[in-house]
Amino acid sequence: MSDLQALPEKTVERLSEYRRTLLRCQxxxxxxxxxxxxxxxHGLTAVQVRRDLMLIGFSSDTKKGYDVSVLxxxxxxxxDAPQPMNIGVIGMGHLGQAITxxxxxxGLNLKIVAAFDVDKEKVGTVIDDIPCYSxxxxxxxxxxxxxxxVILSCPTRVAEEVVLPVVNAGIKGVLNFTSKxxxxxxxxxVENYDITTLLEKVAYFVKEQERGDDI
Amino acid sequence: MSDLQALPEKTVERLSEYRRTLLRCQxxxxxxxxxxxxxxxHGLTAVQVRRDLMLIGFSSDTKKGYDVSVLxxxxxxxxDAPQPMNIGVIGMGHLGQAITxxxxxxGLNLKIVAAFDVDKEKVGTVIDDIPCYSxxxxxxxxxxxxxxxVILSCPTRVAEEVVLPVVNAGIKGVLNFTSKxxxxxxxxxVENYDITTLLEKVAYFVKEQERGDDI
Numbered sequence: 001m002s003d004l005q006a007l008p009e010k011t012v013e014r015l016s017e018y019r020r021t022l023l024r025c026q027x028x029x030x031x032x033x034x035x036x037x038x039x040x041x042h043g044l045t046a047v048q049v050r051r052d053l054m055l056i057g058f059s060s061d062t063k064k065g066y067d068v069s070v071l072x073x074x075x076x077x078x079x080d081a082p083q084p085m086n087i088g089v090i091g092m093g094h095l096g097q098a099i100t101x102x103x104x105x106x107g108l109n110l111k112i113v114a115a116f117d118v119d120k121e122k123v124g125t126v127i128d129d130i131p132c133y134s135x136x137x138x139x140x141x142x143x144x145x146x147x148x149x150v151i152l153s154c155p156t157r158v159a160e161e162v163v164l165p166v167v168n169a170g171i172k173g174v175l176n177f178t179s180k181x182x183x184x185x186x187x188x189x190v191e192n193y194d195i196t197t198l199l200e201k202v203a204y205f206v207k208e209q210e211r212g213d214d215i
Numbered sequence: 216m217s218d219l220q221a222l223p224e225k226t227v228e229r230l231s232e233y234r235r236t237l238l239r240c241q242x243x244x245x246x247x248x249x250x251x252x253x254x255x256x257h258g259l260t261a262v263q264v265r266r267d268l269m270l271i272g273f274s275s276d277t278k279k280g281y282d283v284s285v286l287x288x289x290x291x292x293x294x295d296a297p298q299p300m301n302i303g304v305i306g307m308g309h310l311g312q313a314i315t316x317x318x319x320x321x322g323l324n325l326k327i328v329a330a331f332d333v334d335k336e337k338v339g340t341v342i343d344d345i346p347c348y349s350x351x352x353x354x355x356x357x358x359x360x361x362x363x364x365v366i367l368s369c370p371t372r373v374a375e376e377v378v379l380p381v382v383n384a385g386i387k388g389v390l391n392f393t394s395k396x397x398x399x400x401x402x403x404x405v406e407n408y409d410i411t412t413l414l415e416k417v418a419y420f421v422k423e424q425e426r427g428d429d430i
Contacts, residue, residue: 006419006420006423007419009416009420012415012416012419012420013412016415016416017396017412020394021396040398041396042396043396043398079415079419080422081418081421081422081425085418093313094309094312094313094316094317095313095316097313098309098313099410101310102310102410103410103411103414106411108415109418110414110418148421149414149417149418149421151414172421172424173417173418173420173421174417175413175414175417179235180235180239181256189424190417191417193413194232195318195408196235196318196321197228197231197232198228198390198406198408199302199364199390200294201224201227201228201406202364202388202389202405203296203300203324203325203364203388204222204294205221205227205388206300206364207295207300209387212221
């Protein structure tokens with residue numbers, strides 16, 4: 001598939017979600033799934049699902065629906081790098097530990113291999129099977145452990161101080177959980193993932209809906 | 216502003232982010248901010264910021280830039296309900312606790328007032344100042360405590376079992392942290408917020424970028 005352009009962000013998100021659903025179906029012994037069933041499980045239309053799969057060049061005999069294993073593997077070939085990608089967690093507080101626990105043993109192509117913190121009580125220990133290193137050793141460990149991506153779960157007030165060390169360490173992708181949107185140089189993929197924003201969004205639409213009900 | 220239509224989702228997300236930036240500026244004693252500065256802090260264009268503010272009907276003398284406090288208050292009037300909204304956390308494991316710690320004391324218009332779990336060791340205790348109740352008492356507590364929104368931070372494998380109790384309790388909005396997309400009846404606002412999806416998305420674009428660099 002190396003002649004394809006990078007896919008749109010939303011398509012990538014949906015493919016990741018389809019794959020997880022397909023893997024769950026596989027576990028339940030389901031071998032085939034129709035596009036409208038897969039769509040329904042994600043609150044989408046069948047047209048949307050078919051369009052996404054067309055975009056990645058997947059076609060199938062649609063009489064029986066999609067072959068669950070074949071489609072899951074096809075999506076994996078598109079999404080995953082040939083080797084698992086190594087991930088570092090910056091900030092091993094409650095959120096960092098929750099994320100680590102959440103990912104450990106999920107069998108993804110993504111692997112948390114190290115944590116970094118400034119807290120002297122954490123540095124040098126192993127938390128949830130993940131060794132915790134000093135922030136000062138970030139560049140060194142990133143090279144040694146071949147880390148491509150970092151998850152920022154440090155307190156928001158120190159988020160900006162982390163940008164330069166991350167850039168200097170040669171990190172390629174950042175998943176930012178702090179509530180500060182961060183500017184990284186072009187060429188570093190950044191996903192700002194702020195819980196407050198999403199909760200405020202839900203609250204806004206709940207409020208609007210109630211307002212609508214009152215009219 | 217009651218004659219306005221509900222705003223687009225992305226605009227609501229950005230308004231939430233602008234407000235947080237404005238409140239931080241306020242704390243630092245910054246009284247005015249130009250649209251291009253606010254834009255730059257969010258990796259956006261000034262045109263985008265001005266368009267968003269036009270959409271909510273905000274106008275200002277642009278010679279000195281926006282008045283930070285006035286704009287923050289204006290956005291609050293748009294986003295926030297007149298009274299704080301009460302939130303329940305379903306699943307008080309590591310993620311639930313991390314989210315609760317993250318929100319406590321943030322001074323938002325959103326307030327986590329209760330947690331729910333099936334774990335007998337947690338039920339009846341107070342975790343991070345939040346009382347933890349039995350899932351069986353959800354409907355009762357939702358009414359008593361006037362809870363509008365729930366955060367689902369239970370294990371993914373039980374996510375579907377939670378849907379019906381949440382619907383029956385009269386919840387209006389759901390922020391779903393499990394990796395299972397959930398279908399709720401129309402009229403309930405759902406935001407699926409899956410960490411795996413976002414991390415796989417970052418990984419995909421890192422991979423694509425490296426592939427591009429190799430060519």
